Amino acid sequence: MLRVTFEILPGGDEARARTIGIMELANIKTHLDGTADYAVALKKTPPFAGALRAAWKKNRVSYDDRELNDVIASEDEELITAFVGGHHRTKRGVYDLLFRALRACGLDMRNRDTTAATLRRLVRIDYTNWRGERAKRLIEPLGLTFGASEFHPHPQYLIPAIDHEKKTERVFAAKDIHSWETP
Structure with a gap:
C-alpha cells in the first residue's frame, strides 16, 4: 500500500x-x-x-x-x-x-487545454467493448502497444487512451474499433 x-x-x-x-x-x-x-x-x-x-x-x-x-x-x-x-x-x-x-x-x-493542438488529438471511435456493448467513445490516444490485458487476454494491438466521457485512462483493442472520426 x-x-x-x-x-x-x-x-x-x-x-x-x-x-x-x-x-x-x-x-x-x-x-x-x-x-x-x-x-x-x-x-x-x-x-x-x-x-x-x-x-x-x-x-x-x-x-x-x-x-x-x-x-x-x-x-x-x-x-x-x-x-x-x-x-x-x-x-x-x-x-x-x-x-x-x-x-x-x-x-x-479538470482544467483541460482546449487549444486547437489538443483538440486535434481527440478522436471519436465506434467501439465494441469486452462485454459486446457497442458505443461511440471520445478518446485521446496515448500510443499503440502489442500485448494482453485483463479485458483483452489474447496478445493483440492495444491503444491506451484517455476516455473523455468516463474521465479515466482505458485500453482499447484496435480490432474492436469499427471506425474513427475527428470531433
Missing part, C-alpha cells in the same frame, strides 16, 4: 502547513506478466482517515471486494475512487504509478 499526503504551505512556511488531501493506492491483483492492478482513493476533505487503510489491514482489498468495486471510478464531495490497471511493478517506478493514479482520478481533465 502507498499513501501520499497533500499539504499546502502558505507563503512556503512549514509552521503553517495544513493537509488538504491524501491519496492511497492498494495492490488488488498481481498478474503473471509482472503487472498489477491498483485501487485508488483520493480523500479531498477532513477527516483524513485512510479510505483503504482499514480494509488493507484486514487483508480485504482485493479484486472481488464488492464494497470496493461498488465505488471504483466514482466521485463525491469527499472522495474520488479509481482503478489503475496493468502497471508494471518493476519496469515502471512509483512516480509513474502516482501519475497514473492522479490521471485515473480525473485530475488531468
Whole structure:
C-alpha cells in the first residue's frame, strides 16, 4: 500500500502547513506478466482517515471486494475512487504509478487545454467493448502497444487512451474499433 499526503504551505512556511488531501493506492491483483492492478482513493476533505487503510489491514482489498468495486471510478464531495490497471511493478517506478493514479482520478481533465493542438488529438471511435456493448467513445490516444490485458487476454494491438466521457485512462483493442472520426 502507498499513501501520499497533500499539504499546502502558505507563503512556503512549514509552521503553517495544513493537509488538504491524501491519496492511497492498494495492490488488488498481481498478474503473471509482472503487472498489477491498483485501487485508488483520493480523500479531498477532513477527516483524513485512510479510505483503504482499514480494509488493507484486514487483508480485504482485493479484486472481488464488492464494497470496493461498488465505488471504483466514482466521485463525491469527499472522495474520488479509481482503478489503475496493468502497471508494471518493476519496469515502471512509483512516480509513474502516482501519475497514473492522479490521471485515473480525473485530475488531468479538470482544467483541460482546449487549444486547437489538443483538440486535434481527440478522436471519436465506434467501439465494441469486452462485454459486446457497442458505443461511440471520445478518446485521446496515448500510443499503440502489442500485448494482453485483463479485458483483452489474447496478445493483440492495444491503444491506451484517455476516455473523455468516463474521465479515466482505458485500453482499447484496435480490432474492436469499427471506425474513427475527428470531433
